[in-house]
Amino acid sequence: MQQGPAGPPWTPPPAPIGPSGDPLATFGDRFLAYLIDGLIVGLVTLVLTCPIFFFAFFLPLMNAENYDNGEFSAFPFLAFFLAYAAVFALQIIITYLYFVEYQLRSGQTVGKRVMSLRVLPIQPGRPLDRGILVRRYLVQFVAAIFVPFLNILDGLWQLWDKPFQQTLHDKAAETVVAKVVQ
Template identity: 35%
Template structure:
């Protein structure tokens, strides 16, 4: 793709938009949201009885209960991320790091595109037991390190979003 093609719709030059968020800001925001995910996971393990089973049977797991907890966790996290991004473009982590998700074409809050972004980020987590989800998550988040010119992860590309500073 030529530079001219990148600056014409649907790939604007970001004129008028805040500066792009740095990979460090994005990583720190994901760490904070990872804490949210960890709380959801712990609650889901408790709700399904998987946590109790693990304490009563050290070194063993009830795979059915763990899978139920995983489905609950990914569903709740998808709802968290989708709702937050659709409404404000910011999860708790992004708010803390003062960054936000913006629609690439116009800089607006993502709305429906926030749900697309959340789905592409979250739902592969259901494949963690077969390692595919973990590999996708790693590839997804490091993609921004070589993506030019907008430093987008795969979930950004799918939703046609970009992450920018929330402070001007």
């Protein structure tokens, strides 16, 4: 049996590189960072919204003697609606504070720090400012409230985006997410 010439062993292709020369984050790294961040924001929101729902559900029960005569009252529905609106507003505020104000300091959230990722402007040398992070936030979170499945499409967009593997919120803000080289 005749063998052909032995070639060099197969090596994986090099990691994609961002405009500033940093290796770009993989889908898996970004997804894990997003899960960590979602858990943190979710827990903070849960802790802050429990008292709201406690009063929204138990306040009408405390006034139950007023409802024993069979009269209809809109108070329980109003309490629930106001609680829901307060939780919605609180969720928007907490998400903004975490993904804009907290990330503004270093370009990293806790999830990105754990996964060694950082948000960078696509133009090398440009500083990461609040305007960039607000654009990311508006597309990633606020627009996703009103457009069904936008958050899924946004996250998956990087799988076929070339050359910088950007999501839609990265494109809107002209950013990339890169691995932090230590």
